[in-house]
Every structure is written in C-alpha cells, then in structure tokens.
Amino acid sequence: MNNNPFSLVGKTILVTGASSGIGQATAVACAAMGARVIITGRNPERLQQTRDRIEAQCEAIIPAELTQKEDVENLVKSLPPLDGAVMCAGNSTTLPLQFGTREKFDEMFDVNFFAPVELMRLMYKKKVLQKNASVVLIASIGGTHSFMPGNGVYGASKAALNSFMKYAAREFASRKVRVNSICPGMVDTPLIHRGTITEEQLAEDAKRYPLGRYGQPEDIANGAVYLLSDASSWLTGHDLVIDGGFSI
C-alpha cells in the first residue's frame, strides 16, 4: 500500500511542451513519482530525448502543433482517460510595443492562451479528464508583475490564462476535476536564452531574486507534482507562485 500523498503511482498524466525545459522536467518528475506519462510537443528528436529519460513510464509520444485545430483534435482522440494534465507548451518574445505587430501579438495569445484553453475544453467535453483529475496550467509572474521590459503582451497572455484557470476550476468542480496554475519567475530553460537579452543582462537580473538565482526547471516540476497528487486534493482555482521570492 502506498501511503505517500505525493505519489503519482496509478495515475496517467499528459504533459504538453514535454520536449524542452519545464515540460521535460515535469515529465521526468511525474515518471519518477510513479505516473504513466504521455508526452506531446513538436520536435520529434527532443521528444525522444524526454522518452529516453523516462523509459517504460512513457505511455505514448503524440506530436502536435497545439495552435492547429486538427492537431489538437487528433491529440484528444488519441488520449486514454487521464488523471492529470500539465500545460507547459508556450512561448515568449521580448518585444517592446513599438516593434510589435498585431500578427505577433496574435501568435503569442494563440500558443499561450487559446491552445491550452482549447485543449482543456475538448478534454473535459470528451470526458478524457476523469473524475478527480487535476489540470495544471503554467502561467507566469509576468501576468502580475512587469518582470522584464518588452513583455507586455506575453504578460497579458499569462494573466488571461490565470483568469481562465479560476473560471474553469469553478465549472469543472462539478465533476471533481481540479484546475490550478503555477506562476514561475525566470527559469533557466532554452526559452530565456533565445531572445534579445544577453547572458550578462540575465546574470544581472538574477541578482534581483531574493534567493539569489533563477529557477531550475525542476523547481517548477516539483510544484506540478504536488498539484497533480492527492496531497493537493482540496486545492482548486489557486495560482502557485514559484519565483525565488521575486514578487515579495
């Protein structure tokens, strides 16, 4: 008998964005806690790298471009009944307003807001999310704080996701499906290194964090494990800030 309330043994969990960064660490952490994990992302080689790290705990790899309607529908059709889902897929661009365009803003909202909303809608409607399932949305402290210049539309997309989370938590509670979000501060993943901010600027910015460093993907993955597990079974509609004290 397993008396550990944080255990994920017997649970089947979907992780989006599992080919990189926070999503990859979340898939690995869920597997380590005993879950069967279904991973999705776009890049087949990086998805395979995630599978190599979780081996037999990987139930399936289902590649999908989550801004494409057909891909999302096919993904949902391929899924077994789920005990949990972690929506990590997302993107960020540092883009001062004067250099932005409406098309770029639409792209940001498509991947960070509409993609997880549509996936959740279909998974709930098709009853892929079983009774007592737990959904975790990866939002950002950018939704509540101007953490880095040029991230206004990114922040707005995450604020929208966090707001949606609370409405979904209330609606889905009738089937005992829980919905929570995590708001990370800056986390050391490929995402923060492919923009216009230099390594020197990142190192300087990390000094603003009271705990003296940016997060590691595992810092966020461990929060997701808690929200997926029975240890959080009376928690819904909550945004869990994991930011090394940045937002104090």
Ligand SMILES: NC(=O)c1ccc[n+]([C@@H]2O[C@H](COP(=O)([O-])OP(=O)(O)OC[C@H]3O[C@@H](n4cnc5c(N)ncnc54)[C@H](OP(=O)(O)O)[C@@H]3O)[C@@H](O)[C@H]2O)c1
């Ligand atoms: N890193 C941070 O500082 C930070 C802070 C706060 C919040 N977040 C949020 O955390 C989440 C994960 O970010 P990360 O830092 O782990 O970034 P990452 O390393 O760049 O990983 C992003 C993941 O999202 C997937 N993805 C992106 N666009 C997609 C699309 N249109 N369809 C399907 N999959 C897509 C990528 O798939 P491919 O590999 O196939 O491209 C990849 O697996 C994002 O929502 C991000 O906004 C990150």
